Amino acid sequence: MKHFSEISPMAERVLDVAEVLVQQQGYSGFSYDDVARQVGIKKPSIHHHFPKKEELVAVLVQRYTHRFRAALLGIEGQHAKAPERLIAYAALFEGTFVKDRRLCVCGMLGAEADSLPGLVAGEVERFFKVNIDWLTLVVADGQRAALVSAQCAAEVLAEAFLCALEGSMVVGRGMRSSRGPADVGKTFLSTVLS
Amino acid sequence: MKHFSEISPMAERVLDVAEVLVQQQGYSGFSYDDVARQVGIKKPSIHHHFPKKEELVAVLVQRYTHRFRAALLGIEGQHAKAPERLIAYAALFEGTFVKDRRLCVCGMLGAEADSLPGLVAGEVERFFKVNIDWLTLVVADGQRAALVSAQCAAEVLAEAFLCALEGSMVVGRGMRSSRGPADVGKTFLSTVLS
DNA sequence: GTCTATATTGTGATAGAC
């Protein structure tokens, strides 16, 4: 399989379109024809860049995870303390959700995990691991500085926080109204930060 | 559209099978043929009971919401205080998830909300409203008794709790391991209960 | 790289016999 860093500009455009489609319709909800129409080339041309759907989406998730890691690095550079970092993390999800109530790519694919090809499922798993690992480090740091409640283990708190954010997008979509990830994240943090 | 209380035994079996398929594969991920094979009758016979997919799933969600309300009533009968009620509520989700990592029907459909027919989207919205309303009453009661943190409004806390539970199923599925709704619910509550 | 054409399979849905 190709690595996302060595693909052509047109393949990049394909990924851009497919990413939004995954966020809106899910893996089984979008087709090569949807992508082709939005990109402005024909269906077989999409197959030229990504022979199989499984590969297209796997590369898409790889790129998504990579960009997420870059954003996490950005947060580390902008905020020194755990509480600010966790708020900035929630803002990442909010930024996705405010654009037409788009879901996190891996939130959507996580829900569909049962019917996902192996390659894709593996990349989704990796995304969540990366996020929980990073959150665990931030939470543990906050606990050492007595800025975050030490009532629960860092890893447990980290995972619960991630679940609340992912869930807020699903629930927010299911109800026409409701709060977004920023609000739910703030609520969660208000019970955990000192 | 038919009401779920006045359908034949065979239609009930169809709903049973379709419900699990929705939880595993989502609305766009299952087909009338999948249902037919598992029920043991042919595809057109499914259409006889539910002419359109939209109707089948709408009735399915109606029944799901109804059963959920019955379970909520059961919790009120078994537990008097808010903390116990909230723990029992999380156990409801855990009960679903431990069966082959099944998702909440409306967690799955909420993620797919963008590509859902109107009838179905309406029923999903109703499910979430019912749950948040009930949770809000329980949380408010707990706050009055000083058993639940009054730092946040009852409704806000209720919605965050629901999000954490729905999210725990999505994330739990996306990672091969991870905690289930019971663990995540417990973590959330440990920060909120006195 | 892109296209037309096509293979193959699957989908929701209907007609009409039993």
Added chain:
DNA sequence: GTCTATCACAATATAGAC
């Protein structure tokens, strides 16, 4: 109520010309 047969269409995917 269930079936066989069939429709119209959409899906992933490939062959081969340009």
